[in-house]
Amino acid sequence: MTRDVLPASRKAMTLARKVEILERDACCPECGEPFNGKVEYDHVVSLFGGGSDEVENITPLCPSCHKAKTKEDAKRHKKIRHNRGETGQRARREKRGKGSIPQPAVSPLSKDHPHYRKQEWPKRSFRK
Numbered sequence: 001m002t003r004d005v006l007p008a009s010r011k012a013m014t015l016a017r018k019v020e021i022l023e024r025d026a027c028c029p030e031c032g033e034p035f036n037g038k039v040e041y042d043h044v045v046s047l048f049g050g051g052s053d054e055v056e057n058i059t060p061l062c063p064s065c066h067k068a069k070t071k072e073d074a075k076r077h078k079k080i081r082h083n084r085g086e087t088g089q090r091a092r093r094e095k096r097g098k099g100s101i102p103q104p105a106v107s108p109l110s111k112d113h114p115h116y117r118k119q120e121w122p123k124r125s126f127r128k
């Protein structure tokens with residue numbers, strides 16, 4: 001998770017902030033287990049996803065729950081990056097300087113095709 005975050009947007013985890021968070025949650029809110037000296041601090045809404053760095057957005061988690069949550073966040077971040085055009089086929093093409101994805105060729109049956117010619121159908125009439 002840390003690699004997604006600009007260092008400037010993250011505040012230091014001071015003792016005062018840790019105490020404030022732990023006073024609110026004495027056990028892991030995910031599994032309900034008490035922390036046995038192993039507490040990890042997690043952003044409920046990740047900083048990458050637009051969450052704040054205030055104590056209201058930080059929850060203590062035990063290491064195993066934090067690992068699971070981080071894995072979920074990574075999936076979400078991947079999708080966010082894709083939608084921003086930072087990853088995926090389009091982004092890779094642009095990186096290589098190939099420009100936009102070519103459009104499919106015009107069908108010869110289409111009126112937009114350069115070799116299209118209008119065919120006159122034989123007209124039938126009853127009188128000659």
Ligand SMILES: [Zn+2]
Pocket residue numbers: 028029030031032033061062063064065066
């Ligand atoms: Zn837990």
